[in-house]
Each structure stands twice: as structure tokens, then as C-alpha cells.
Amino acid sequence: MKQFLVFALLLITILAFGQTRTTGSMNRWSAEKANAWYAKEPFLVGANYAPANAINELEMFQADTFDPALIDKELAMAEGLGMNTMRVFLHDLLWQDAEGFKKRLDQFLSICAKHKIRPMLVLFDSCWDPYPKLGKQHEPVPGIHNSGWMQSPGADALSDVSQYPRLEAYVKGVVGAFKNDRRILAWDLWNEPDNANDNSYGQNHTIKTELPKERKIAIITNLLPQVFQWVRAAGASQPLTSGVWIYRGPEDWANSAKWSPMEKVQFDNSDIITFHQYSNPAELEKIIPVLQKMGRPVICTEYMARGVNSKFQTHLPIAKQAKVGMINWGFVAGKTQTFLPWDSWQKPYVSGREPAIWFHEVFKQDGTPVDPAEVAAIRQATGK
Template identity: 75%
Template structure:
């Protein structure tokens, strides 16, 4: 009996050592109380059609409230109530101007009854961001101008980390009590090395130790954001799909996943896969006892669709934010394989990969609009 007790105690201690709340993390009770006040969250990852990336969306010379207003009205018309919107550390070079424009954007969101989730950093796509005029879209390629934040230069240069800290604390602090904001997503797909796009195939090489650098920096980013005192929850979503049983076992988490799960007030994830895979993974993520939101889904070519996924999510009250809203300069209506075989010289995708609306404002598929309206009760 004594040996059995000692074994159980050892197993309990081992489990606790794998999974524990980071300092300052919301309690599950607080997170669930916050979520109980939210509607069924439905929205899109949003950039206006005339912005190729985060900088073009928010820089002074290209910020376009008129287009944003028009497109958010389209979102409101189908019942969407949130958007996931990416910021960028380089925008803080003009902190006063950026803060003013972000406030203007939030005012437009509120006008259309939309509360966005704001993303601070992103490990996806071009690792060499630069302020100023952004290049035109590369013909036939999905997300040909999207930018990492921080870029490779800043990520590998620790002397720039105080600048990154100032950005995080500055922007979160400026809007820490703003009820127009739903939540803060501190880092999108932090361990994505872009091997099929800007990585091995295109010679715009990622730092060889990128994952290690981000693994070391991500806890600091959470800490900086918490020091700013936000009233909104913080999160960082897992994106590499694992079997539900593996998600339940902290011993099988990667070092990055451990940081994400133990620091996030609410659990977020990406799911470009089948309806069955979605229904399998939701209970595993909900087993953590916290609200769950899917912050990326809907890739028609991967069998991830509004008609199939929204009813499942609504059954479990899991928020759903698809990739893409109005087709435009991001060209994310093109599939991921466009990086290997660009859709040029008459080559066209058999189906649109992402986006809800075409650039002329017509829906990609009216049946999808009906499914979104049904889910949102519009």
C-alpha cells in the first residue's frame, strides 16, 4: 500500500511539473465567466481587400477607413461579430499615429457590432519586413506579401528586444480597458518555419534556430502583455494537429505547446481539416476547463467548410474565425500549393481556397452565406 501511495504521489508530481498555470494567468473560473458573456463568436481573419499585409493595412499612407467600413458592414450583414486582425511591431515606430489609426479601426468595428481579436506577433510568411510602400502581389501566389513580426533581423538580435517590449506594452497598455477589443492573440503560429514558402524553397531563409529563439521569447511576450494590465484575455493558439489523446497528455506537448497552453487564458487552435477531426479535437481542448475558440479554419480544398464546421462548433460553443473575408491583394483564395506551382498562364484553382466574398462583393458561394447566417441567427 505504501509503495502504491508513493507511486501515485510521484505520478501526480510529474503531471503537475508538466502542466501548470504561468504567473498572472487568468483562473479557469475567470475565463469561463468572461466567455459566458460572449455570443457565439463567428468571424474572419481580416485585412481589407486593398492591403497586402499588416503594414499596408495600418500605415498612414495606405490606411483606408472607407474600405474597412464598407467591408465590416458586409460582415455585420451576415451576423459576424468578431474579426482576427494582425498588428506589426514596426508600426510602433509611429506609435502616436498607429494608436490613432487603431482607435479609428476599433470605432469602425464597434459601429458594426464587431469586437476583434488583435494579434501582436506572427511567424508566418516573409521574414524580412520593411516599412514604407509595400510591393504588389506576386501573380498567382497565396499570401505573397504577408510579413512576419518580428522579422528575422529583430528575432535574432536581442538588442532589439527592448523595442519589441515597448511595442507590446505600449499597444496593449493603450487599449487595456477598451471594451471594443475581444482578446489579444500574442503570437500566431510561433513555431512555423515556412518551409513550403519563404523557407527552404525560396532562399529567404529563416534563422536556423528560429523555433528555439521564439520558444525563449514567447514567455517574455506573455509577461510584457500581462504587465500592461489588460482587461481582455491573452491567448496563443496551437496549430499543428495532434490526435485528441495527445492533446490531453502534457507529457506529449512540445516545449512551445507547453508555453502556449500554460500561459493562455483562453484556448485557441487552428483546424484546416475534416468535420470529424474537428469534432474529435474539441472535447480534448475543452478538457482543460477553459473557453475554446478556433482562430483559423475554412479551406475548401482541405474539407474545412462553413456548412460542416459551424454547426459542430455551435453545439460545443466553440468560437469560429475563418481565414479570409474579401478577396484582394493577399490572394488567399489561391491554395497553399501556389508557392510550388503559381496559378499563372491560365492555370486556375478548381475551387477557391479561402475568402467569403469576391472582390466585387458577391459571395463565393451563396450557400455559405446561408450557413453563416443560420449559425449567427442573422
């Protein structure tokens, strides 16, 4: 029985792998169109953003907790650094209040425009809690990084094909409403789609609530090409992407024969190439030319984790010289608690102590920089 299940999962993955060329890549931007779009953009610098009072994307955008005043205050801080983009996560459950959500998203985009920021909007996300629920969100778990962030779609929706029309309605609805909106930089269709949260909700943690790893990856490998088609069918005028993130070394992304089925879906369908890089500057210098050989614009949509030597001072000059946009994780410390390292899931930073080195964030919650030298480095890179 076990061998049969493994074979079935493999067959699903192979079918998904083959489908991308006939379905997913239709109407993809040409490299020429993508490069012409990028040539008009400045050096893109920003952060993955959620306001300090939001534990997740639901709390950011639900009617009861949406806080435009705080967003305005924090994005003014970003403008002061010369940041010109933000990567912002949406959620499929927000579409249950479609008109209200569109109104709040429009208000958010107006605040962004006020501060000369054009965000990249993320539609789906495979990271953290697999069982999202609308309504009041729980308080942060003391000492743990991203203790309340929610996957979109959750495990129940991924496992139930009868919910896929609801997911399609969300994608087409939100993209269709803003398909020609110049305030939006790009659409990131799925964050880390093959992330099985091994060390938090997945196979290596004490309490396991994730879908089985192989099953989850097989489902999304099949679903992601459809999501690309939903967005294209909705008429998006902005470029589309889904970023690769499982960094094994430059030789793996350089050789298409070594791409995983999911990476093939992402590389073959994205108008612009995006990637995550939580590693030292030497590794960044190695990977940029590999990705640029694909002939499309390249943007790093996650970096900057001090504990693994991924920093503003080292990475921004490298990226600026190569004209690779850079979007770090975290902006103002708050309820996400992403100033705590990933290993807090194994060893929570309790008793009110802070880690010796803050992992993410540019600013503390009182608005002071975590490190003034970093703020200077960002301003130097942006020319502010």
C-alpha cells in the same frame, strides 16, 4: 561543432520550457474567471481580416494606405452575415509611428464597434516573409498565396536581443493604450510561433530566407513567455491567448507529456484556449472535447479551407453546439491572394486562371459571395 550547436539549441529550449511555470504563468486568469468571461459572450463567428487593398498588416495600418472607407464597407458586409468578431494582425514596426498608429487603430476599433464587431488583435506572427520593411509594400506576386505577408518580428529582430526592448515597448505601448477597451475581444500574442514556413521561405523551398528552423523555434520558445508577461504588465483587462496549430491528432493535445515545448508555453499561459483546424469535420468533432477538458473557453481562430474539406456548412453547426467560437481565414478576396491554395508556392496559379476551388475568402472582390450556400450557412449559425 555541429553536435555542440544542436546541444546548445536543445539547452535553450529546455531552459525556456522550464521557465514558463515560474515566469510565464504568473497572473494568468483562473479557469473560473475565463469561463465567467466567456459565458457573457455570444457564439463568436468571424474571419481573419485584412481589407482587400492591403497585401499585409503594414499596408493595412500605415498612414499612406490606411483606408477607413473600405474597412467600413467590408465590415458592413460582415455585420450583414451576423459576424461579431474579426482576428486582425498588428506589426511591431508600426510602433515607429506610435501616436499615428494608436490613432488609426482607435479609428479601426470605432468602425468595428459601429458594426457590432469586437476584434481579437494579434501582436506577433511567425508566418511568411521574415524581412519586413516599412514604407511602400511590393505588389502581389502573380499566382501565389500570401506573397506579401510579413512576419513580426522579423528574422533580424528575433536574432538580435538588443532589439527586444523595442519589442517590449511596442507590446506594452499598444496594449497599455487599449488595456481597458471593451471594443477589443482578446489579445492573441503570437500567431503560429513555431511555424518555420518550410514550404515558402523555409527549408523545403528553392529560395530559403528563413532562420534555421531549430534556431527560430528555440528563440521564440524562450521569448513567448516574456511577451505574455509584457502584456500582463501593461494591464490588459482582456483575455490573452496564443493558439496551437500543429495538429497531429487528438491524443497529442490530450496528453501533456506529448506537448512540444512551444505548445506547453501556449497551453500553460493562455487564459483562453485557441487552435487552428484545417481538416475535415470528423477531426473537429474529435479535437473539441480534448481541448475543452482543459476547463477553459475554446475558440478556433483559423479554419475554412475548401480544398482540405474545412467548410462553413460542416464546421459551424458542430462548433455552435459545443459553443466553440469560429474564425475563418479570409473575408474579401484581394491583394493577399489567399483564395489561392498553399501549394501555389510550388506551382503558381499563373496565366490569369483561378483555381478550380477557391481556397479561402467569403466574398469575391466585387462583393459577391464565393458560394451563396456558405453565406446562408453563416447566417444560420449567427441567427442573422
